[in-house]
Amino acid sequence: MIAVAGVAIAFPREKAIAFVESPNGPREVKLEAGISKEDLDFLQSFRRPIIDSKVAIPELRSILRDQMTKDFQGERSSIDQRFPHLTESEKFILFLMLRANGSMPVYKTRALPLLTFPDMLTALDGNCYDVSIRLSILLEAVGIKSAIITIFTNALPGHVIVSAYDETWRTAYLLDANTNVFRHWRDVDSDILTILSSASPDDRKKLFEVGEDVDLPIYFRFYAPPPDVAFSPNPVTADYLNEVIPASRKNAWRSTFTDQFAQLVGSWRGTGLVPRTLTETASFFAPQTPTGSQNLSDFSPQLGLDLAKIRTKLGIEAKGTFSEGKFSLGPNQYWIKTPPAHL
Numbered sequence: 001m002i003a004v005a006g007v008a009i010a011f012p013r014e015k016a017i018a019f020v021e022s023p024n025g026p027r028e029v030k031l032e033a034g035i036s037k038e039d040l041d042f043l044q045s046f047r048r049p050i051i052d053s054k055v056a057i058p059e060l061r062s063i064l065r066d067q068m069t070k071d072f073q074g075e076r077s078s079i080d081q082r083f084p085h086l087t088e089s090e091k092f093i094l095f096l097m098l099r100a101n102g103s104m105p106v107y108k109t110r111a112l113p114l115l116t117f118p119d120m121l122t123a124l125d126g127n128c129y130d131v132s133i134r135l136s137i138l139l140e141a142v143g144i145k146s147a148i149i150t151i152f153t154n155a156l157p158g159h160v161i162v163s164a165y166d167e168t169w170r171t172a173y174l175l176d177a178n179t180n181v182f183r184h185w186r187d188v189d190s191d192i193l194t195i196l197s198s199a200s201p202d203d204r205k206k207l208f209e210v211g212e213d214v215d216l217p218i219y220f221r222f223y224a225p226p227p228d229v230a231f232s233p234n235p236v237t238a239d240y241l242n243e244v245i246p247a248s249r250k251n252a253w254r255s256t257f258t259d260q261f262a263q264l265v266g267s268w269r270g271t272g273l274v275p276r277t278l279t280e281t282a283s284f285f286a287p288q289t290p291t292g293s294q295n296l297s298d299f300s301p302q303l304g305l306d307l308a309k310i311r312t313k314l315g316i317e318a319k320g321t322f323s324e325g326k327f328s329l330g331p332n333q334y335w336i337k338t339p340p341a342h343l
Contacts, residue, residue: 020219020242021105033243039217042078046095046102050121050134057117057298064141068096083214089169090184093144094214100135100177105221107178107241112322115285116293128160128178133296135162135177136278140303147275147305149174149193152267155255163275165191165305174211174257179249180218185211191305193275196257197265197313205258218246265314274316277304287321 018034019026026040035043055063072095079091086094106125113129114120121134132148139146139162146164161181164173172185172192185192185207192211196204220241256264268274276284282296289295311317 021221035217046098050103057294061141096138097175097177104131107220115289116295131177132160132162145303145305149275150273153256153260153263155252163191180216182214183211194309197310208257268316274318278302280318285322
């Protein structure tokens with residue numbers, strides 16, 4: 001506002017805009033439904049396939065390790081500039097998560113995750129389960145133990161993330177390559193779920209807050225909704241997801257692993273979708289895997305987190321197969337039994 005001849009004149013402010021990616025290039029949206037052009041360029045730098053579709057399973061581990069190490073060096077300058085406080089190993093794991101996210105540009109809900117190679121590493125569309133399996137494969141290839149974590153809580157009603165532990169640097173991670181949430185805990189003796197499962201509710205909150213969130217941009221690109229699911233009250237479009245999820249993702253995580261931790265454990269008991277290593281995930285989905293195809297069980301040897309302590313403490317078992325039950329991998333209805341009172 002300026003004064004001219006004693007009269008105050010207000011000029012309209014420049015409109016704040018943000019961007020998302022569309023099939024026709026960057027598209028302007030309202031500020032709360034997109035990201036800056038700088039953030040858009042940053043995310044797009046990770047947009048490329050993980051591997052060539054012709055790679056053979058016996059060579060997969062070494063190829064992934066060598067390729068990811070080489071690709072990481074190509075992204076070092078932008079990662080160093082944005083995240084100077086992270087250690088070398090933390091930057092590398094952050095890079096792997098961003099590469100998993102960038103290699104699957106179309107968000108698509110489906111009844112089953114991708115179960116066979118090469119689709120498991122080359123498909124362009126998928127959901128949280130697909131991109132979590134892909135990230136776990138990358139982590140295992142470079143020697144980081146991991147597990148697939150399925151979540152059904154009020155805060156996250158149907159989601160899948162990755163828990164990982166770097167034994168060399170004693171750092172635990174919770175990683176969401178679908179919504180780019182990266183939380184880590186330094187100087188700990190095991191994966192964070194093992195630590196949280198042994199803590200009291202009050203200590204669990206304190207332990208969770210000790211972890212550090214890395215502030216990462218996220219947006220959903222070309223959401224492909226399932227034709228047989230009706231969403232209410234809002235149709236789930238890319239614009240809707242971009243407006244709702246980035247603003248709520250961190251609080252949803254905090255609630256899930258603190259106030260709603262008992263609900264999370266109750267869902268594992270009620271659905272059978274307990275934390276599983278890649279090997280156990282392959283066994284769980286074995287009845288749905290086409291006979292004779294190369295699949296997750298062929299990705300060997302696999303590391304995997306030691307989940308025995310979690311299972312003993314929480315009274316959960318990794319048994320049965322997918323054929324014995326049904327579940328949803330999208331923002332649909334979910335089923336949770338009564339949570340255990342002692343949690």
